Amino acid sequence: MSTFIEHIVRLTDHRDRDLLELTLSKALLDLLPVSRIVIARVMREDAESRWLEVARLDAKGGGRVIDPLRIDFSSLPKLEEAPDRLKCLALRDRVEVAWAGPEGPRITMLPLFSQLREEDQGVLELHSEAPLSDEHLQIIDHMRRIYRNMYSLLEFSDRDPLTGLLNNKSLDDAFYSAVLEDMNEVPASRTHETKADQERRHRVPANYWLGSVKIDNFALIAEHHGRPISDEILSRVARIFGNTFRTYDRLYRLSDDHFGVLLHCPDEALVLGAFERFRANVEKYTFTKVGRVTVSCGFTTVLADDSPGTAIEKTIKAVDFARRSGGNKACSYPGLARRGFFGVPQPDQDASTAST
Incomplete structure (x- = not known):
């Protein structure tokens, strides 16, 4: 198992925002007792919003990482089809879904970003066999903050200051x-x-x-x-x-x-x-x-x-x-x-x- 510091180095070593979700998912899989990590982002087309799972990785191997450019938007689930994710975004706080008692398996959802900007909305989902401890939640919080800082830094360097569009570089x-x-x-x-x-x-x-x-x-x-x-x-x-x-x-x-x-x-x-x-x-x-x-x-x-x-x-x-x-x-x-x-x-x- 890699150390927390090693994962910080990997996450801060990127110069491509599109790889940050993949690196974050791998880090959390390695550092936490979870079986699956899902990162779902809100995507929009013609004033309609849907969920795109940009990353879904399993602890036992397998999973997928999606290039947003290549998706069929009409095939994505609508926001209301995942009400717990919507609740997480609305509360901007942790939401837990347990289906086998208070100590059983659950999905822990947290907002990916701290600010609810329309263009940056996402949910981090962690599937585990038992509730995550306070120590585990603290690790998640630290990794989310590092992810957000890197995302903001890379976005700032990639954006034209007048229009907000991506720059030539x-x-x-x-x-x-x-x-x-x-x-x-x-x-x-x-x-x-x-x-x-x-x-x-x-x-x-x-x-x-x-x-x-x-x-x-x-x-x-x-x-x-x-x-x-x-x-x-x-x-x-x-x-x-x-x-x-x-x-x-x-x-x-x-x-x-x-x-x-x-x-x-x-x-x-x-x-x-x-x-x-x-x-x-x-x-x-x-x-x-x-x-x-x-x-x-x-x-x-x-x-x-x-x-x-x-x-x-x-x-x-x-x-x-x-x-x-x-x-x-x-x-x-x-x-x-x-x-x-x-x-x-x-x-x-x-x-x-x-x-x-």
Whole structure:
């Protein structure tokens, strides 16, 4: 069994927030007399909230760790289907569920975060054969505090201070870890993969898309109205960005008026639909002292040999095409390429996909 200090070192050694839940779960399994650890986060899409178990590990081995980008949101349980978790969030305190008497097996639930921010809601569940002692609960409290501190530090370093979106620095790590799954630790559910399976998994991304958004005529807006108004526009567009896309899509501010999004979606038409909703939401919003503002969007599928730079370059070509066509448009790079706008027309790989 590893020592408490060793687990602190492992938890504070991370530079990737997506691995913190896995490391916390492993630490608690090692330090406590529990049979299972579950970390459930609240995920949102189109004003609906559901539970996502980002980590579920068993003391005897096995379990799973879920990449939020790859989930089917409609398959997740609704919040009301887990009333004890909801009670834990509402009370912001420990909730115990015992089903075989006061000294029997139970699930101990604690809020993962101390502050009930809408974007950071989660529950830590510990399954045990008997009540946890005060000493055990103290260990849990210490590990939660370390987790929260690391989460906050990494979030601060990954965020753009004006918009609250992820910054350019964090895109490279997310691109390679989420898209190519080039991670140091393989989830327990994949430990029996063959070498051929692992090589294929590292070569072929599965339906990931990268998109770029630029505000039409932003330089003229900034020149005419000044920096305070242009910063307000950037903040408002970022808020619409966050409200339109799913909570598990990764949203970025890549440069001054250049926003980006990394998402997982099985169909090009659905991706185009998401960008069209965002474009329309920006167009119908009334901006103070400016009135109507529009955006041009471009997106591309991520290929196995893409880097963040090459994928962004494709999205910018689609954005430039949208602007040359008058702006206030969302364009698909693969759709434009199939029509020959970037050279020799490419074959249509999926007849159901959108053309622009």
